[in-house]
Amino acid sequence: MSAFKLTKHVTGYTFGDPVETGIIQGEKTYGHQELPLEVHVEKGYGSISFSLTKHDRVYGLGPNLGGINKRGRQYESYCTDDPLHHEDKTTLYGAHNFFILEDDDVATGFFIDFPSRIRYDVGFTDMDLFTIDIHGEDFTLYIIEGDSLKDIVVNFHAVIGKPYMPPKWGLGFFQSRWGYETEEDIRKVYETFREKDIPLDGIYLDLDYMDDFKDFSLSGDRFPNFRTLVSDLKEDGVRLIPIIDAGVKMEEGYDVYDEGVAGNHFVKDESGKPYVAAVWPGKVHFPDFLQESTRAWFGDKYQFLTDLGIEGVWNDMNEPAIFYDETSLSEGIEAAIEAKGQNLGVMPFFALRDKFMNIGNRDEYYRRFYHEIDGKRYSNEEVHNLYGFQMTVSASEGLRKHLGKRHVLISRASSIGMHRYSGIWTGDNSSWWSHLDLNVKMLPALNMSGFYYVGADTGGFGGNASGELLTRWMQFSIFTPLLRNHSAIGCAFQEPYAFGEKVTAYNRHLIKARYSILPYLYSEMLKSYEDGSMMFTPLSFEYFGEEALQAEDQLLLGEELMIAPVVKSNARGRYVYLPEDMALVSFREDEVRLSAAKAGVTYLSYGMEDLKFFLRRNRMMPYIAPGRSVKDLSMKVIHLVGYLETEAFYTLYDDDGTSYGYEDGMVYKTEFSARRDEDGDIKVSVRNENPNIEKVIFTLMDGDENSITKEVQV
Ligand code: GLC
Numbered sequence: 001m002s003a004f005k006l007t008k009h010v011t012g013y014t015f016g017d018p019v020e021t022g023i024i025q026g027e028k029t030y031g032h033q034e035l036p037l038e039v040h041v042e043k044g045y046g047s048i049s050f051s052l053t054k055h056d057r058v059y060g061l062g063p064n065l066g067g068i069n070k071r072g073r074q075y076e077s078y079c080t081d082d083p084l085h086h087e088d089k090t091t092l093y094g095a096h097n098f099f100i101l102e103d104d105d106v107a108t109g110f111f112i113d114f115p116s117r118i119r120y121d122v123g124f125t126d127m128d129l130f131t132i133d134i135h136g137e138d139f140t141l142y143i144i145e146g147d148s149l150k151d152i153v154v155n156f157h158a159v160i161g162k163p164y165m166p167p168k169w170g171l172g173f174f175q176s177r178w179g180y181e182t183e184e185d186i187r188k189v190y191e192t193f194r195e196k197d198i199p200l201d202g203i204y205l206d207l208d209y210m211d212d213f214k215d216f217s218l219s220g221d222r223f224p225n226f227r228t229l230v231s232d233l234k235e236d237g238v239r240l241i242p243i244i245d246a247g248v249k250m251e252e253g254y255d256v257y258d259e260g261v262a263g264n265h266f267v268k269d270e271s272g273k274p275y276v277a278a279v280w281p282g283k284v285h286f287p288d289f290l291q292e293s294t295r296a297w298f299g300d301k302y303q304f305l306t307d308l309g310i311e312g313v314w315n316d317m318n319e320p321a322i323f324y325d326e327t328s329l330s331e332g333i334e335a336a337i338e339a340k341g342q343n344l345g346v347m348p349f350f351a352l353r354d355k356f357m358n359i360g361n362r363d364e365y366y367r368r369f370y371h372e373i374d375g376k377r378y379s380n381e382e383v384h385n386l387y388g389f390q391m392t393v394s395a396s397e398g399l400r401k402h403l404g405k406r407h408v409l410i411s412r413a414s415s416i417g418m419h420r421y422s423g424i425w426t427g428d429n430s431s432w433w434s435h436l437d438l439n440v441k442m443l444p445a446l447n448m449s450g451f452y453y454v455g456a457d458t459g460g461f462g463g464n465a466s467g468e469l470l471t472r473w474m475q476f477s478i479f480t481p482l483l484r485n486h487s488a489i490g491c492a493f494q495e496p497y498a499f500g501e502k503v504t505a506y507n508r509h510l511i512k513a514r515y516s517i518l519p520y521l522y523s524e525m526l527k528s529y530e531d532g533s534m535m536f537t538p539l540s541f542e543y544f545g546e547e548a549l550q551a552e553d554q555l556l557l558g559e560e561l562m563i564a565p566v567v568k569s570n571a572r573g574r575y576v577y578l579p580e581d582m583a584l585v586s587f588r589e590d591e592v593r594l595s596a597a598k599a600g601v602t603y604l605s606y607g608m609e610d611l612k613f614f615l616r617r618n619r620m621m622p623y624i625a626p627g628r629s630v631k632d633l634s635m636k637v638i639h640l641v642g643y644l645e646t647e648a649f650y651t652l653y654d655d656d657g658t659s660y661g662y663e664d665g666m667v668y669k670t671e672f673s674a675r676r677d678e679d680g681d682i683k684v685s686v687r688n689e690n691p692n693i694e695k696v697i698f699t700l701m702d703g704d705e706n707s708i709t710k711e712v713q714v
Contacts, residue, residue: 003033009145009155016138023417046134056103062096062449068538068552077118079413081321083428093427094414095385096449109144109152115383149541157532161420167406168657169630172201176486181208182222196497201629205242213281214249216304230309237629241312246320247284265294267369275369277322289390290371299398312408318388319413324359388413396421405658416449423453431460437567447534455482464492467499471506471608476565478514515626524558526653543579551577560621562614573605582614583643594701615643620650635692644700647675688714
C-alpha cells in the first residue's frame with residue numbers, strides 16, 4: 001500500500017496497481033500516512049468492514065434505492081439497465097462509491113476509486129456490521145475529513161472537480177415521451193402547451209426520430225423537415241433534445257459503422273473481432289469510449305446534430321445495456337430446437353425458459369468484450385463503470401467543440417467524475433407513489449456525488465400515472481434542476497394536460513411557479529459550482545435530534561427553503577417537522593402569501609391546487625414573473641420574499657446563461673439585505689452587479705405575521 005495526501009482533508013491509500021479512472025484530481029504528496037482502518041486485500045478481492053453502533057448512519061452511494069440513511073440494505077456499484085426498480089434491487093444505473101459514515105460524535109467520508117463491482121452490506125446481513133466487498137485487489141481508498149457532514153462533502157468536491165452547468169434554458173420545463181412518433185406529434189405537443197398556456201423549454205426526442213435506430217441519422221419518413229422543425233420551435237424558445245444510444249448498428253454503408261470499423265473504434269471480443277451485441281437496432285458494436293481517439297471520433301459525430309440546430313442531447317443505454325449477445329441467443333435457439341416435440345418436465349422447461357427470460361444484461365456478456373487503455377487489455381467487467389461516463393465525456397467534448405456555447409447533456413449510466421460533463425436522469429422509474437418518495441430521498445445523495453443537474457422522469461416512466469400522482473410529483477419536481485415529464489410507449493399519456501381541465505390547471509400553476517423561482521434555482525446551482533456545497537440537504541445535515549434524522553421526506557434547498565412534498569395518495573396534507581420557526585410560503589402567480597409556522601411537528605394542509613414550502617428564519621428568496629419559456633423571462637423586477645426577525649441577506653447569482661464565462665468567474669452577484677433596527681424600522685438595500693435588474697420589491701414578514709413591502713430602484 002502507498003499513501004498520499006491530496007489536500008489537508010483528503011488522504012489516499014493505494015492498493016496494488018489500479019486503473020487510472022480520472023475521477024480524482026489534484027497533486028499527490030506521498031508520505032507516511034497511517035491507515036486508520038483495516039483493509040483486507042487478497043488475490044482478486046478487497047474488503048473493508050466497520051462495526052456499527054445503533055447510532056451510526058450512512059449517507060451517500062448516489063443514485064440508489066433505499067433511504068437517505070442507507071442502513072439496513074445491500075447495494076452494488078455496477079451500472080445496470082433494469083427497468084423495474086423494485087424494493088429488492090441492489091443496483092441501478094450509476095456506480096457512486098462515495099459515502100459518509102457518521103455516529104453521534106464523528107463523521108468521516110470515504111471514496112473507493114475502483115471501476116468494477118463493489119458490494120455494500122450496510123447492516124443488512126448483520127445489523128451491527130457494514131461490510132464492503134471490492135471485486136478486485138487494485139483500488140484507491142480515500143478518506144475525507146471535515147468539520148461537519150456538509151464540510152466533508154465540500155472537501156470531497158474539491159478533489160473531484162467542478163460540476164457540469166447547463167445553459168439557463170436547461171432549467172425550463174421539458175416534455176418527453178417514448179412514442180411521439182412523427183414531426184406532427186412533436187408539433188402537436190408544442191402547440192398544445194402553447195394553447196393551454198403551459199410554459200415549455202423543450203421536447204425530448206426518443207428513438208423514433210432516427211432512421212432504424214441508427215445514431216446520428218434521421219427518419220426521412222417520420223421527420224422529413226427536421227431542420228425546420230428545430231428552428232421553428234427554437235424561435236419560440238422550445239428546443240428539441242434527441243437521444244443517442246451507445247450501440248452502433250452493424251450495417252455496411254452506414255457511415256458511423258464504417259468509420260468505426262475502419263478506425264478500429266469498437267470493443268473487441270476474445271478473438272480480437274468487434275464484439276456483437278444486440279440493442280434497439282438489432283446487432284450493434286459498442287465504441288470503445290475508454291480510448292481517447294474513439295472519444296474524439298464519436299464526439300465529432302454530434303456535429304451531425306449541432307449542424308441541424310440541436311443544442312442538447314441525452315445519452316442512453318450506456319451501461320451498456322445489452323438485450324442479448326450472439327452466443328447466448330444461439331445457445332437458447334439450439335436448446336429450443338432440441339426441446340421441440342419433447343414432453344418437457346417442469347425443471348427442463350424452466351431451464352429452457354431461463355435461456356430467454358434473463359437473456360438481457362447478463363454478467364457474462366461483460367466478460368466477453370474488451371477495452372484497451374494505454375495499450376493494456378481489460379475486460380469490460382474490470383472497468384465496467386467507466387463506460388457510460390466516458391461516452392458522456394465524448395459527447396460533452398464534441399458538443400462543446402461544435403456548438404461554442406453551453407449545451408444540455410444528460411446520461412443514464414453514471415460514475416462520479418462524470419458530474420464534470422453532464423447531468424443525469426434517474427432512469428426508468430415507474431408511476432408509483434413509492435418512486436416519488438424515492439426521488440426525494442435520492443436527491444441529496446446525487447448532490448453528494450457532485451451531480452446537480454438531476455431529476456427523475458416526473459410522473460414515472462413505466463406504468464400509468466394518475467392526474468393525482470402527476471400533480472403531487474410536480475409539486476416536488478418543480479424544485480429539481482432537471483424537470484422532465486417522460487413516459488414509456490404503451491403507457492397512458494401523462495402530459496400536464498392529459499388528465500382534464502382541473503389537473504391541467506394545477507400543472508399550469510406549478511410549471512409557472514417553476515419559472516418564477518427559476519432564478520433562485522439557477523443561482524443556487526451557480527453557488528454550488530463555486531463552493532462545492534450541496535443544493536439539496538437532508539435535515540439531519542443541518543439540525544440535531546431524532547426528528548431531523550427521521551424526516552427523510554423533507555429536504556432543505558439552499559440555505560433558504562425547506563420542502564415537504566406530499567408523497568402519498570388521497571392526502572389532503574401531511575405532517576411536517578419544523579426544526580425551527582419558519583414561514584410557510586403559499587405560492588401563487590398572483591399572490592405569494594407568508595404565514596408563521598412554529599417549530600415542532602405540525603400538520604400542513606396541502607391541496608393539489610397549492611404550492612407550499614417553508615422559508616427559514618432570517619432568509620429571503622427571490623422570484624420573478626413567469627414566462628412561456630426561459631427566453632421570455634425578465635430579470636427587470638425581482639421580488640424578494642423574506643422571513644425577517646433581525647437581518648437577512650441573499651446573494652443572487654446570475655450570468656448570461658449560455659456562455660462558459662462562469663468558468664472564469666463571470667457571474668453577476670446581487671446582494672440583497674434587510675435589517676430591522678432597534679426601533680423596529682426596516683432598512684433594505686441592494687448591491688447590484690446585474691445589468692438586467694432594475695427594480696427590487698421586498699415583502700418581509702416577522703414572526704407575528706406583520707408584513708411590509710419596500711421597493712428599491714437599482
Ligand atoms: C430506455 C430509457 C428511456 C427511453 C427508452 C427508449 O429505457 O431509459 O428513457 O425512453 O430507453 O429509448
